[in-house]
Amino acid sequence: xxxxxxxxxxxxxxxxxxxxxxxxxxxxxxxxxxxxxxxxxxxxxxxxxxxxxxxxxxxxxxxxxxxxxxxxxxxxxxxxxxxxxxxxxxxxxxxxxxxxxxxxxxxxxxxxxxxxxxxxxxxxxxxxxxxxxxxxxxxxxxxxxxxxxxxxxxxxxxxxxxxxxxxxxxxxxxxxxxxxxxxxxxxxxxxxxxxxxxxxxxxxxxxxxxxxxxxxxxxxxxxxxxxxxxxxxxxxxxxxxxxxxxxxxxxxxxxxxxxxxxxxxxxxxxxxxxxxxxxxxxxxxxxxxxxxxxxxxxxxxxxxxxxxxxxxxxxxxxxxxxxxxxxxxxxxxxxxxxxxxxxxxxxxxxxxxxxxxxxxxxxxxxxxxxxxxxxxxxxxxxxxxxxxxxxxxxxxxxxxxxxxxxxxxxxxxxxxxxxxxxxxxxxxxxxxxxxxxxxxxxxxxxxxxxxxxxxxxxx
Amino acid sequence: xxxxxxxxxxxxxxxxxxxxxxxxxxxxxxxxxxxxxxxxxxxxxxxxxxxxxxxxxxxxxxxxxxxxxxxxxxxxxxxxxxxxxxxxxxxxxxxxxxxxxxxxxxxxxxxxxxxxxxxxxxxxxxxxxxxxxxxxxxxxxxxxxxxxxxxxxxxxxxxxxxxxxxxxxxxxxxxxxxxxxxxxxxxxxxxxxxxxxxxxxxxxxxxxxxxxxxxxxxxxxxxxxxxxxxxxxxxxxxxxxxxxxxxxxxxxxxxxxxxxxxxxxxxxxxxxxxxxxxxxxxxxxxxxxxxxxxxxxxxxxxxxxxxxxxxxxxxxxxxxxxxxxxxxxxxxxxxxxxxxxxxxxxxxxxxxxxxxxxxxxxxxxxxxxxxxxxxxxxxxxxxxxxxxxxxxxxxxxxxxxxxxxxxxxxxxxxxxxxxxxxxxxxxxxxxxxxxxxxxxxxxxxxxxxxxxxxxxxxxxxxxxxxxxxxxxxx
Numbered sequence: 001x002x003x004x005x006x007x008x009x010x011x012x013x014x015x016x017x018x019x020x021x022x023x024x025x026x027x028x029x030x031x032x033x034x035x036x037x038x039x040x041x042x043x044x045x046x047x048x049x050x051x052x053x054x055x056x057x058x059x060x061x062x063x064x065x066x067x068x069x070x071x072x073x074x075x076x077x078x079x080x081x082x083x084x085x086x087x088x089x090x091x092x093x094x095x096x097x098x099x100x101x102x103x104x105x106x107x108x109x110x111x112x113x114x115x116x117x118x119x120x121x122x123x124x125x126x127x128x129x130x131x132x133x134x135x136x137x138x139x140x141x142x143x144x145x146x147x148x149x150x151x152x153x154x155x156x157x158x159x160x161x162x163x164x165x166x167x168x169x170x171x172x173x174x175x176x177x178x179x180x181x182x183x184x185x186x187x188x189x190x191x192x193x194x195x196x197x198x199x200x201x202x203x204x205x206x207x208x209x210x211x212x213x214x215x216x217x218x219x220x221x222x223x224x225x226x227x228x229x230x231x232x233x234x235x236x237x238x239x240x241x242x243x244x245x246x247x248x249x250x251x252x253x254x255x256x257x258x259x260x261x262x263x264x265x266x267x268x269x270x271x272x273x274x275x276x277x278x279x280x281x282x283x284x285x286x287x288x289x290x291x292x293x294x295x296x297x298x299x300x301x302x303x304x305x306x307x308x309x310x311x312x313x314x315x316x317x318x319x320x321x322x323x324x325x326x327x328x329x330x331x332x333x334x335x336x337x338x339x340x341x342x343x344x345x346x347x348x349x350x351x352x353x354x355x356x357x358x359x360x361x362x363x364x365x366x367x368x369x370x371x372x373x374x375x376x377x378x379x380x381x382x383x384x385x386x387x388x389x390x391x392x393x394x395x396x397x398x399x400x401x402x403x404x405x406x407x408x409x410x411x412x413x414x415x416x417x418x419x420x421x422x423x424x425x426x427x428x429x430x431x432x433x434x435x436x437x438x439x440x441x442x443x444x445x446x447x448x449x450x451x452x453x454x455x456x457x458x459x
Numbered sequence: 460x461x462x463x464x465x466x467x468x469x470x471x472x473x474x475x476x477x478x479x480x481x482x483x484x485x486x487x488x489x490x491x492x493x494x495x496x497x498x499x500x501x502x503x504x505x506x507x508x509x510x511x512x513x514x515x516x517x518x519x520x521x522x523x524x525x526x527x528x529x530x531x532x533x534x535x536x537x538x539x540x541x542x543x544x545x546x547x548x549x550x551x552x553x554x555x556x557x558x559x560x561x562x563x564x565x566x567x568x569x570x571x572x573x574x575x576x577x578x579x580x581x582x583x584x585x586x587x588x589x590x591x592x593x594x595x596x597x598x599x600x601x602x603x604x605x606x607x608x609x610x611x612x613x614x615x616x617x618x619x620x621x622x623x624x625x626x627x628x629x630x631x632x633x634x635x636x637x638x639x640x641x642x643x644x645x646x647x648x649x650x651x652x653x654x655x656x657x658x659x660x661x662x663x664x665x666x667x668x669x670x671x672x673x674x675x676x677x678x679x680x681x682x683x684x685x686x687x688x689x690x691x692x693x694x695x696x697x698x699x700x701x702x703x704x705x706x707x708x709x710x711x712x713x714x715x716x717x718x719x720x721x722x723x724x725x726x727x728x729x730x731x732x733x734x735x736x737x738x739x740x741x742x743x744x745x746x747x748x749x750x751x752x753x754x755x756x757x758x759x760x761x762x763x764x765x766x767x768x769x770x771x772x773x774x775x776x777x778x779x780x781x782x783x784x785x786x787x788x789x790x791x792x793x794x795x796x797x798x799x800x801x802x803x804x805x806x807x808x809x810x811x812x813x814x815x816x817x818x819x820x821x822x823x824x825x826x827x828x829x830x831x832x833x834x835x836x837x838x839x840x841x842x843x844x845x846x847x848x849x850x851x852x853x854x855x856x857x858x859x860x861x862x863x864x865x866x867x868x869x870x871x872x873x874x875x876x877x878x879x880x881x882x883x884x885x886x887x888x889x890x891x892x893x894x895x896x897x898x899x900x901x902x903x904x905x906x907x908x909x910x911x912x913x914x915x916x917x918x919x920x921x922x923x924x925x926x927x928x929x930x931x932x933x
Contacts, residue, residue: 052861330865346850361865372871374856379847379877389862389869 016153023129025137032140033152040146052337053308058251063223066189068097068157070122071105081176087434092171093118097157099179117162118173121194124160131162135196147253151227155194163203172206179213195228199236206239206428213246222249228256232264239267241431246275253279262288269426270297271435273442283312286320296425297326300439301334302446311340315348324355325422329415333365341373342383349378355385412443489551494544500646503549520635520645527639534792537763546678546709548647589669590650610655611666614682617653632715632743640739644680644713651681658688665694683714687722694725709737716744723751732760740766748774755911756783758793769798772806779808784908787820788927796825805836812843813905816852823855835866843873846904898928
């Protein structure tokens with residue numbers, strides 16, 4: 001894996017399996033998805049899930065999959081992770097993956113003894129091939145879109161988390177992935193993580209995953225495309241948090257899918273805090289009776305950032321429950337598109353589903369679309385959704401200013417409060433505080449920048 | 460209002476409880492062959508003695524229709540079943556249009572008697588137009604309205620008598636290229652209403668039109684244009700029926716409304732086509748400064764309805780409302796909704812949609828709220844409620860909000876549920892049967908709609924709902 005590999009439609013001879021020490025079945029699966037990739041089109045703004053989301057500016061042919069390395073014993077914790085580790089000091093394992101440097105991996109030995117697997121995806125293919133084959137070796141899915149095919153064929157980082165039956169892990173597992181384009185000297189790179197989580201019967205686990213690609217002027221375009229597959233077996237519980245912060249050159253396309261068996265439960269929080277175009281799809285398949293999902297999302301946009309999120313709730317079994325809360329605050333000329341669908345199958349009687357999308361338009365050029373959809377085929381159900389779009393309530397601003405806050409401080413406080421309501425749905429307090437501080441620092445840094453700018457203009 | 464008129468009929472005997480399902484013997488002065496060609500369009504235009512520009516308009520629209528692909532959204536399965544070559548595009552039932560009911564040919568008169576039109580007129584409704592097949596067969600307007608300068612004519616006559624005003628507005632709100640079915644209508648339109656209300660005139664009593672398809676495989680393409688001059692008010696009501704045939708008919712209307720500054724238009728539709736009619740209708744209004752437009756839209760009949768009355772709010776402080784109900788029974792798909800396009804500042808809109816699905820029927824709400832940049836101070840609220848009466852039926856909600864301006868307030872809410880057990884229990888404990896209790900709950904659910912109708916329509920609607928609800932229990 002010394003050389004960079006081209007992800008290019010122009011050079012069809014590219015082989016995603018070259019120089020990879022992987023089982024044959026994995027190579028075959030990569031090749032099959034690569035075939036599909038070559039024959040699928042980039043999604044257009046009229047395609048399902050891509051409403052007014054224009055990704056035609058991204059030229060996949062120019063991208064190269066950047067190199068990640070397996071963990072080494074000598075690897076150390078990079079300085080940029082330390083603040084996060086401080087605020088999440090109670091944890092059970094850490095995986096740090098950075099382009100060009102060896103990964104850092106740690107897992108509580110007690111958990112390892114119980115059979116818990118937590119490692120980067122490359123190691124998993126080498127040492128837990130039997131466990132991952134069922135999920136990664138599946139034949140290419142004809143419904144996969146271009147990005148899913150791209151990830152399935154070229155994934156270059158990611159993780160595998162396996163929790164054996166009945167094992168409950170109290171403290172979260174942490175995953176940090178970063179590409180520092182400037183220092184690694186990689187231009188126009190693609191980071192393609194593949195995350196696989198398997199929570200066996202009656203198990204419990206929390207995974208906090210963060211991806212950052214710091215700002216860089218040196219790069220024209222970069223891509224982060226991730227595929228996150230979460231399998232939750234009977235009566236198991238998974239909490240999954242994803243925090244992404246990208247610079248203005250980065251396109252991000254993430255596809256998160258959770259399959260819930262009988263009485264399984266899933267809690268997720270997605271926080272998107274930057275990028276040129278950030279596209280996310282979060283699908284929850286409630287396939288077992290009594291399954292329940294709590295899906296939350298917070299998006300803070302600034303400058304010309306574009307966000308486009310889809311949530312899909314498929315109620316395929318009776319007595320299932322889902323709750324979606326998606327909140328967006330948009331500064332400057334940032335834009336957001338939210339689409340959500342609740343589908344209730346004929347079998348899924350006594351479904352209880354709720355979906356809420358609220359958009360705060362802070363900047364004068366901010367735009368928000370909301371498309372909350374329902375498709376209901378069972379009659380004994382309770383399904384509802386609500387959506388709102390509007391500016392900050394001036395009465396609240398006035399109240400806070402009468403208490404001595406400046407207008408900017410008042411707005412910051414209102415935005416934080418707006419997000420906190422939704423983040424509180426996530427069941428790990430330190431993680432909420434961690435995301436909250438990331439939101440606050442983006443708000444504050446941004447306000448400082450714009451104040452400087454306007455001061456400069458006045459001179 | 461039609462209670463006595465329908466007495467001689469055993470409702471159940473007329474297929475699927477549809478009381479307007481009878482059909483008359485065809486005795487027509489002209490019936491076009493099936494299929495659509497430029498030749499038919501030429502002939503239709505010539506028979507109507509139309510000006511040259513209208514023929515050109517039709518032919519251009521035909522060209523657009525033939526080139527435009529079928530929609531790829533909505534119920535594409537049913538849409539693709541439409542056989543455009545198996546439709547009579549123009550049927551002339553009588554050579555003359557009557558102003559005195561007694562002179563209408565006996566067969567057609569009998570049909571409309573059954574529908575209760577003379578009944579309505581006896582109650583001094585402001586004006587009545589009855590369209591049978593492609594053309595208007597009966598027309599009347601109250602003298603005092605004529606004195607006020609109100610024009611209420613069928614579209615064909617209006618084109619002859621008021622060509623200038625029609626030429627200025629026709630197809631400006633819904634151009635032929637808007638969608639495939641608007642193009643089809645523009646090519647072969649016939650009949651429909653033209654209403655012009657002079658500035659400041661209030662038409663206190665509703666104007667009415669009835670549309671009836673009689674021929675099998677018939678296409679009805681009426682074209683309605685309503686212009687309300689500044690400060691005027693008009694309420695227009697239409698009702699639609701058709702007989703039950705084994706093969707399908709197509710109804711594809713275009714309705715254009717123009718509400719000039721401070722004008723107020725209300726447009727009420729009770730669509731009760733038989734369950735073999737494709738009802739693919741384009742309805743759009745433009746509301747200028749301080750104008751107000753309301754669509755009150757009831758969908759009970761048809762096989763597939765695709766209809767999204769829309770309002771373009773182009774002048775400051777214009778207000779738009781859509782109040783829509785859909786009742787989807789066995790083998791029906793009601794794909795209805797509304798669109799509000801906010802172009803000017805301080806415009807406001809309200810959409811209330813209620814749907815009921817039963818016996819395997821499918822009701823979909825499809826809507827759009829669009830706010831353009833600079834349209835500050837916009838307020839819009841959307842409320843969709845759906846009731847599912849059994850486990851075979853289906854309900855969908857597909858709303859879209861595209862908000863390109865930040866100083867706005869947009870709200871959307873939707874619920875889907877079944878009839879509440881507690882409500883049922885309460886009503887039954889008061890001595891109602893289960894069927895009566897459900898019908899009462901359904902009527903209550905639809906009340907925001909029914910209360911907006913003139914009394915005789917509200918009564919009629921309640922009767923229709925009761926009919927539809929029969930046999931829904933047990």
